[in-house]
Amino acid sequence: MGFFDRLKQGLKKTGSLLKTDVRDLFKSEGRLIDEAFLEEIRAILFKTDMGYDAVEALVGEIAVKMRGRVVHIEELVDVLKVKLKELMAQPESPIEFAPSGPTAVMVCGVNGAGKTTSIAKLANLFKSQGKSVLLGAGDTFRAAAVEQLTIWSDRLGAPIVTGSPKAHPASVAYRAVEQALDQEIDVCVVDTAGRLQTQTDLMAELTKIRASMAKQIEGAPHEVLLVLDATTGQNGVSQASKFAEAAGCTGIVLAKLDGTAKGGVVVAIRQQFGLPVKYVGLGEGIDDLEPFVPDAFVDALFADVLSDPVTATN
């Protein structure tokens, strides 16, 4: 199943609130775009978590282009989609692999966002591409975090580097990259403990972990992925800003997009920081990861709006 279908399937499980909302607005003959209508559209957009400014910009766009006219739903959704797709457009390849030697990937994010699980999924993906993978258990803090990643490493058949209890995460990261070099591993993925972006000490620790990886390979980590929970609201903007500053994030993994949340906060993040979304998580299983496809994401945001989004957009 492709990205869009999986996303759509995820969204379909609910008695889709958007669909009925918007369907009701549009009788078959279309509807006059007036203030009341704009208000209803505003509500629909807000529920995606894309944030105040993005919503106002989109509603403004509709107002300018369509106010006072009678339009059909397809036309309206097209205007929104074109605008959003423009905003979300990004280069194709999600991961820049190092031209030679191991590619080092560091994964960070707030507590419980889905980092460790996403690492397992990424490792699985890289393995399926024929690459060898090594995991670094850089979360030396949370109860049984090492055990959790170890279980994934067993299931994946990928080696893991762990620290002695209370070891500094930077030293674990350092040794992980070292072992990847020694054993000529293709990709080394390092886990980090969850932390809130306001904890300055812990944010500084990320900078150290980064630096320790660079000591082994110049230019490492090649990718620093911020894992964002799709149910996150406007705090995602603060997360993106502060993690990018402390850890030099290169992209986002949007986890838990299989729920009913739309993960629309990435629209605001994209708008403000230009940080691309590289992968999305669509479940707890090892295969539940897909490369992010901006157009499909935008289509999925409005999937419930149209009864058959695929035919409507094609």
Next chain:
Amino acid sequence: MFESLQDGLGSALKSLRGQGKLSEANMRDGLKLIERSLLEADVSYEVTRTFMSRITEQAVGEAVLKSLKPSEQVVGIVYKELVDLMGPVDHSLHLKGKDEVTVLMMCGLQGSGKTTTCGKLGRMLISRDRKPLLVAADLQRPAAIDQLHVLGEQIGAPVFSDRTTQDPVAVCNNAVKEAKKLGADTVILDTAGRLHIDDELMGQLGRIDKRCSPDQVYLVVDGMTGQDAVNSAKAFNDALELDGVIMTKLDGDTRGGAAISVKEVTGVPLKYMGVGEHLENLEEFHPDRMAGRILGQGDMLSLFEKA
């Protein structure tokens, strides 16, 4: 943000000075700012809209108090309404006598903080001279059982687990049956995280509920949740009849507007909040503090007591 709302309101409502009464027209810009503030705090859109119209109705016609700036007066009205919305307070865990076994059950979305909260509640119970038993009913997430064992060790509470079964209903049931023998008077069930739209897993929660009839069922909600909080909270409440909500990760800079949404759709009291990863980081929920946080204001209460 904190100051900006106050500043924005100040200038938006400057025109009010010298006018005797608040009216819809002279409050318009100020109300717009408050609405924006609520939405940026992740209060659900619907709740925000109904709330704003109620506020407008309430404020219009009120005489401008001499002691306050009109901006503060409007914020004050909003603040008071928010506090009312999130109350009344009920911090009680409704524990039965020590000769009986009280069963508490945690549920919620993946990664919301259930397991950690089990540890925190266990610790709190011990400090109140109770004997908790933590039950590892998450058989799904890798190392979930180990995680609970580590927490149990940290607080000095026994942990019930069974690595030979795949059936969390049986684990919970056996734990409740064994509790007395293990010297416990309060059982805390740590269930696996699940999506509210996962019928199979929601059904499983329902079966645990039926089999063990927990005295209290708590929904653990991530304090950073956005607009979707209404959907998940409603689904969990429909499936289980919640008795309380515990909101986590409020030690960061999230404004926590989901608290209002969750209260609004479930009607159950917000009981506790998680303010850190450490097991002592559990606090009673206070609507007034939360209202100030959602509005992006310091303690408005003192301001109001002055008025």
